[in-house]
Amino acid sequence: MTPTIDLTTSGFWFIFLLALAVLTPITHGALRRWVWAGVNLLFINWLLGGDASSMMAILSAVVAAHLALQLLRCRGWRALVAALGLACALGLFVMHKLPGLSQQFGTGVVNPLLLAVGFSYVFLRLIDAGRVIYEGGRPPPDLPSTVNYLLPFHMLAAGPIQSYEQFVDQPAVPAPLSPRDVMGGVERIALGLFKKFVVAYAIREVFLTGFHAPGSYVLFETQMNYLWIYLDFSAYSDIAVGIGRLMGAATPENFDRPYLARNLIDFWDRWHISLSQWIRRNLFIPIQLSLARKTRGKRAMLIATFAFTVSFLLCGLWHGISWPFFAWGAMHALGLVVTNTYRELLTRRLGRKGVKAYKQKWGYKLTAQFITFQYVAFSLLVISYPWKELWA
Amino acid sequence: MTDHTDRPTSNGFNTRVFGWWACRLVYVAAMLILAYWLSRTGDAFFYQGF
Numbered sequence: 224m225t226p227t228i229d230l231t232t233s234g235f236w237f238i239f240l241l242a243l244a245v246l247t248p249i250t251h252g253a254l255r256r257w258v259w260a261g262v263n264l265l266f267i268n269w270l271l272g273g274d275a276s277s278m279m280a281i282l283s284a285v286v287a288a289h290l291a292l293q294l295l296r297c298r299g300w301r302a303l304v305a306a307l308g309l310a311c312a313l314g315l316f317v318m319h320k321l322p323g324l325s326q327q328f329g330t331g332v333v334n335p336l337l338l339a340v341g342f343s344y345v346f347l348r349l350i351d352a353g354r355v356i357y358e359g360g361r362p363p364p365d366l367p368s369t370v371n372y373l374l375p376f377h378m379l380a381a382g383p384i385q386s387y388e389q390f391v392d393q394p395a396v397p398a399p400l401s402p403r404d405v406m407g408g409v410e411r412i413a414l415g416l417f418k419k420f421v422v423a424y425a426i427r428e429v430f431l432t433g434f435h436a437p438g439s440y441v442l443f444e445t446q447m448n449y450l451w452i453y454l455d456f457s458a459y460s461d462i463a464v465g466i467g468r469l470m471g472a473a474t475p476e477n478f479d480r481p482y483l484a485r486n487l488i489d490f491w492d493r494w495h496i497s498l499s500q501w502i503r504r505n506l507f508i509p510i511q512l513s514l515a516r517k518t519r520g521k522r523a524m525l526i527a528t529f530a531f532t533v534s535f536l537l538c539g540l541w542h543g544i545s546w547p548f549f550a551w552g553a554m555h556a557l558g559l560v561v562t563n564t565y566r567e568l569l570t571r572r573l574g575r576k577g578v579k580a581y582k583q584k585w586g587y588k589l590t591a592q593f594i595t596f597q598y599v600a601f602s603l604l605v606i607s608y609p610w611k612e613l614w615a
Numbered sequence: 616m617t618d619h620t621d622r623p624t625s626n627g628f629n630t631r632v633f634g635w636w637a638c639r640l641v642y643v644a645a646m647l648i649l650a651y652w653l654s655r656t657g658d659a660f661f662y663q664g665f
Contacts, residue, residue: 231654406639413643416650424653 238266238376239466246470252395260367266376270339277336288349289369295356296363305357316346320544341379343541347501348373352387354505361391377466381459383477383497397471408469415461423454434608448607449600453481485591487558490599506534524567531559547606554602
């Protein structure tokens, strides 16, 4: 059996209540970190069905990651450690994404563990922490903090992807919960569960056919598919944010009404925000800065185009190493490049004040929202369409 | 401008605040009950396992 996190099981909610009961009274920072780490490891142990050898493998990997993050501070070693660490993490990531290939290489035994911990997200957290520590932005974590940053049980299945800076900067002991905080957290969890198991479920049951319906229904189903993915994904984020709020564990927001976005740059400020900020911190800005230094600040538009393209092709491949996800990434890269170029041309022609006035027009707002909505909906069609059945 | 909505009555009871919290509790409970009822379908999350 492949272990996956299932919110419909009582085990998940039992561990959440246990975490709440043991963490809330603790007012000592170090003790809280260790207890929080214990809860996260207990959750993984439950996911793995209490299998001791699997748990030992997870613990060994955490200790290895912890030591690698410590070594990133050592001047003589850090370049080598960074290169080796990145190679190992990338290797595990490819094994996770291509289980068939992993089986061929005889490493298939690792795949259930990678799936259990949601390795796609662990991979991004590891890269973020590694970059920040390498650049000297924050100190490396102690052992319990390594567990708590890489394997937070409420963010394992589908994020959000917390930045290492936010994780380090949160208070060691959160402020005591007020009745208003408790109600806000419970309300957020309830809203997430309602969105997922009532609204998204109803949309899927009533409107979605897996793109098997004949004729022009595909156009309508494309719209419903976008709505369903949004409700389903934002529901998980609501639950994670609500749990984080109750436990005093900083959990970033992931969505901000993406259907109102007026262009793709705006869209990525509203959709899967923690991923788009990760891309900005770890891909877009480093690529842009590196090229800007080489060209001494010239050809800014060309550099931005290159940075958008590389960042979002990799973003597509992070979602899945397959042609549909590559095409999805390419569509978003193209959309971002077109938006950025159009914005630049518009500013040159109308000036900053002119652009501001132009954006206030209702006609512009509604048209831009409609076009962006359709573009995103059709990009999601690319990854949702049953291409294999078409080609079979 | 003074906000009068949180002002308690002479016996310390505030009907508006109580009403607001009661409505919120009912709405949260209704969402949880409906979600629990339908969660038995075992529907997985789209992003789960990425």
